[in-house]
Amino acid sequence: MENLSHSGMSSSFLPHLITEKLNHENYLIWKRQIMHFIRSQGLFGHLDGSTKAPPISVLQEIKNEAGEVIVVHEDNNPEHAMWMRRDQSLVAYILSTLSQQVLLSVSDDCTAEELWETLADTFSQISEARIMYLKKEFQNLSKGSTSIMDYLGRIKAVADQLAASGNNISDKEKVQQTLNGLGHDYHAFITALEVLPVLPSFNELQGKLLQHEMNMKRVIERTDQGNSQNVLAMNVKFGKSHGNSNHGGRGILPTPHNQGMSPLDTSRKIPICFQCNKKGHMKAQCWFNPQNKNKWVRHHYKQGGQSSKSTAEDMQQLLMTAFSKMTIKQNEQGEWFLDSGAATHVTGNAGKLTNLSPHYGRSCIITGDGKSHPITHIGNAHIPLSSSSLSLSNVVLAPNIKKNIISISKLIDDTSSSVEFTPSSVYVKDLQTKKMFARGERQENMYVLKECLPKDSSTFDIGLKTFSLSHNASSVPSSCHFQSKVRGPNQFLESDLWHSRLGHCGRHFIEKLVTDSLIPRSSLPLTSSVKKCSSCGLCRSHVLPFHNINQRASKPFETIFSDVWGPAPIDSMSGSRYYVLFIDSYSRFTWIYFMKHKSEVPHIFRNFYAMIQTKFSSNVVHFQCDGGGEYSSLDFIEFLREKGITRQISCPYTPQQNGVVERKHRHIVESAMSMMHDTNVPISLWTEAFHTAVYIINCLPMTLLMSKSPYFTLLGKQPDYKNLKVFGCVCYVHVDAALRNKFQDKAIQCRFVGYADEYKGFRCYDPTTKRIKTSRN
Template sequence: MAERLDMNSLSKFDGSNYNQWRFQMNCALRAKGLYEIVHGTELKPENNNETQKAWIKNDATAMFILTSALDYAQITLIENCESSHQIIDKLDSIYLQRSESSKMIAHERFHQYRMKDSASVAQHIANVENVAKKLKDIGETVSDAAIMTKIISTLPQKFLNFRQVWLSVSEDRQTLTNLTSRLVGEEANLSLVEQMETAFTVSSGKNQSAKSKRSTKQSEPSSSGSSKQKSVDQSQEVKQNIKCYQCGKRGHIARFCRNKPKHKSSHRDKEYTSFNVEFPGDVNMENTWIMDSGASAHMSHRAELFSNMSAVSEGTTVVIGNNVSLPVIGKGDIEIEKKIKGEWYKSVITNVLFVPDLRRNLFSEAVATKKGWSIMKEGKMAEILHGSKLIASAILDDNNNYRMLFRNISVHQAQQVTENSLKAWHDRLGHVNFTRVREMIKSGVISGITLSDEDEILCESCLYGKQYRFHHASREVREEEVGERVFSDVCGPIATESSGGARYFVLFKDSATSYLVVRTMKHKSDVLTRLKEYVRMVEKQQGRMVKVLHCDNGREYLNESLQEYLKREGIILENTSPYTPQQNGRIEREMRTVMESARSMMHAMNTPKYLWGEAVNTAVYILNRTPTSEKRSTTPYEAFMGRKPSLSHLKKFGCTAFMHVPDCQRTKLDDKSSKLMFVGYDGNSDNYRLFDPTTKKVKVSRNVIFDEHTTIDTEKKTDQISIAQMENGDDDAEEYPGGRNQIVDLGGASNLAAPEAQRPAMRNPAVNETEPRQDLDGEQFDANPRNVEALQEDEGTVVDNARDYNLRKRDKLQRPGRYTRISLW
């Protein structure tokens, strides 16, 4: 059962906000494992057994939770209910019907809301969000796009230009946060302009009637004079904060700038006269460019004007003023000449959409504004400025359209212009970057290059040849609780099977503690089983649930069964982008560290490759008990387990280990120790894992003595003979008094290594030891104890004393020529 639930933390239902209360109850019931009982999916068992008693107890607990979260007025409605399921059904029948009627009211409030004249933009946005929240509270879906549309559509008329500019903002930046910040800034700018105009009007009136104002001030009361002085001070403060677009100085606006060109009016008249001469009223509109405040992009219907063109996605369209959709065929650049202060300059309009069904060429105000340019319209002239630099001009025609002072040039002329363009020299100089080309010309280190006035454009060839991966910044936010985010990765297939038949292993890393868990697998599809084991371990050992699983796009993680398990457990799956292992860097680095540690340990002691599984487990065991670069003051083991680890029991991987043989597994004459290889640690205990090269099995023991300077040869094969097999195969063999199957080792001298005093020879009291005996071949040999020590020194000739006679009879062992035969009977 889950932890005890604090009933005081649950808010009591008083008849309002039923949906919120019901959501709270569902969360509490799920936490206690009672959700299915309350909602009728887990029925009461029919048999009168322990299962039925447990169900009745759980149902009573659910009833207690529900009634504890109700006030007395609501409890009277459910007094006759006999189960938790009846309680929730009764409440649903009463309050969910009311919610249906409240949805219509909430929708009406949302759609009928209008901004008040006295409200600020911040208040307006807050009001719209509050109305939308009420819809969400009753279960209705209200998208951010709907909220933003409601905010913009109910703005006053003075925000009309802002609406047009907002439509040109890219979709990824059209967020509620961005809209709020922009609207608040636009409101501040409009307020400054209004105050500035008021201040200049007051100042102008003051200069025109200074004497009368002086006399008026002398006759006015002091309080009135103080109030007016305060108003003037505020006006002066406003004037200091506003910036002039004409001269760039603060304190006034362009309309009242004193640094206007002396002949500006004549310049405008000259431009307007020139326009009438060169572009008469009946000019063909197909050749003109119209500045359009509603166009989201530059558009042209004449294919011959494009100097280059690229295809667009099939089905791309644009919508014109009468809500008619026109197909877009391509996008490219158009070379034009623009007239600035009586002179023609060559320029390029980039990213122009080719719309064949369009009747005129459109220059988008939104695109110009997006580039940071400002548009000033005064009288019949319009100017596009970048700071104080004039970019382009337009003149109002008889149809109230601003015609750009552009003239089109043919493709042949455009090709001549591009010969000295920045893009042309970029191509000639081996696609060196645009900034380097400009610096070379500006510094004068080269000669023979002239550039037309052209901005940088995107070079597609450079993208194919130079595009690089973006830097993956390290995650600054680290999880603080166990299970909040778990990284996982699979290694394999490994060419050599482990001693247990595994070809893969999966690694789990807890982000908060850096604690590692490794599990070997025979198949890649075993990841789901290992994941369930890990989730269960975290839940039981730490009392926490795994919330996020971060892994790559391997099929072992993207299969249907694993994803269904994650959905059922409420675990979020985070996948990396394809071919981007950097996004899974934390587990990738751990995987590399584990493999390098395992490989180094195996190489140091020359252990066989099929022990890689034991080496990997040992590497993870050690890494969990050593500090990481992320947390140098503690170890992952301490962070996960809550206690400091002890390293006093660590031994050298692959060294020789002498394991004590229990009494039940040996006879009185058998060795008490077995020579094995140390291959790791058993879980988090102090037990050791020992590999037996004879049986190819791993044994676990605590009673071990280590020789860390040596190892055993796992490839050397020892001849072993079972006494039981020998007795079954030889009718003349004598029965061993011990009655157990013993292994006789014929390959080493370890069985005779004990001193003579500790290993007394077996005697036959019926035989006189002073008389010589005959062996199977009829030869005589003496029972001389000193020859036993000499026999021990002979390499490869070790015979068990108790079975000497039968062994020579069965296997016909040849005695060494320099030793005297002995008998211990």
């Protein structure tokens, strides 16, 4: 390669730059390394196709003395040979970076662009099923028992695979998924981040999580060390007490003095309580002993029972927290104020919240007067309204705050809603359906949502659960109300009941049974009162029938149908892998263009449109296609707008709406494959067979055209059927006298492969030189 030789790099230097050889797991790492190297050598155009290969041969015309062209022959193009040497050198460099397993799965006879696309298709695994699997895997990622480093590595690996398939995961999505997959141990950490106005980036979050994990390990180590020291001190204390006290032996197993046990030998000196039969304390210090009512005993237990200190304190703290949050409300109407300046939901009443969890962070609430109010807990709130209810997540509990505050920005983000203010009311509506699900009123200068509690009831809020006590003993607690899909017979209309009994059958079945007096007439629903069964609507959905495709436009080129076929499993002789069709709706005349990449469609259509204007003096009105990317580029859409062409796109996964061109694909492929199979021509000539098939189809009569051919309908004259030849048949192409001597054959044996568009002659394949020759003789 000239570029490499000029830069002073040799093939032996490449392995030092590419440290990772491509295998089935490191495609992205390998791609990053080799792309930078190839770009530095100015050869990336051979990979993305921007550096096109020159023609293999050039046409040379031989003229007679009168200046007339008597023969046209092809000569080798030296520029193509130079391009091929550079391209194959790049192929050799890429192959040198592949592992042995990958090297065995790729073809040697290919260009750099083909090799690059093969590797991308193999390892990027760009398919809808793969993308859906990766997205589902990304959403289900969780930390579990793994370390933070392993968890973050899995998230980044899946995100990189999605990015390689063209589905980029934003930094915000990676941060949110990382937080969602953390366990309960990180609840305080997550809450501290969620109250921030802006979440950190994924890189910043990695550092914070690693630091938090190290802090948690230090706390656990200190706790374990402290517990072991406390247990040791407790055992020593009880051991001394047993030896020196006359009244402390109760509850402790006696130990003979002649065994010579060390004071640190605590195997038989742990006290056992006679009240609760638990170790670590005696009956005189037991909480369950009804005689222990004085504060001194409890204080002494707190100081002496070190073995269960952490457990007792945690339990005591939990109980005290729960009872301190107990509130008794008699017909209280709670008020929630909507605030556009609040960053999060806030309440000072713990009874408003459920799923409470302690807050260990340093975050606080700062009010307008500059004062800061500490946050003790975070939970969820459920606000019952007059006609609906509103659920709030991550509500901050700040005991010093006297009012309940709803953050408008957080409400909009969490519920995907919009908030509409009027001079007297405020409405919270669904952003998509515009349906109102919450309504509040204006009180002086504030907008308020009022809780609607049942009358004649008292509500006890204890920490995590809410219980409703009603004067009616048969009523159900409000916290237990739910809407079930299982309904009793008395909740059905009789017509609905029989509809469900008969397996959700149609109305005509019920009418037949009523007519035969097999079921009561009351089971027949009135037409005016029939309601759509939601279960039938969800489970009996069908595809609507499609319109007949045998419809024509009123004039030529009023509507053009188009679609791209490919990629072909084998490249053609010219390197084509795709073709695009343009079909006139009026005449059903078909044009076919072969291409190497789908991105060539806009350029081909421009040339096609120019041909229509020049040859037929017509303009295209409608352009029917699918939603493929080749038809969605900004350049192509802008061209259609400039020409006043209306683009009609078929719905996703509905090729039937573009049925004319889809059916034409089948006709072309079946005809071409039949011709190739019949004459056993090389498969690399598939473009010639497809082109010939289109030429013949345009000459065949169609029922839609009243037994006329597309050729006659568009051009107004009959095609010359006598000019048709059998595809793949043996033919002999005449060699001009100027290209041979007197002892050479006057013709060469070839295979007929089609009709020339630009020449008035035939296209013939020479199996010896493997080239296409155009000749009329």
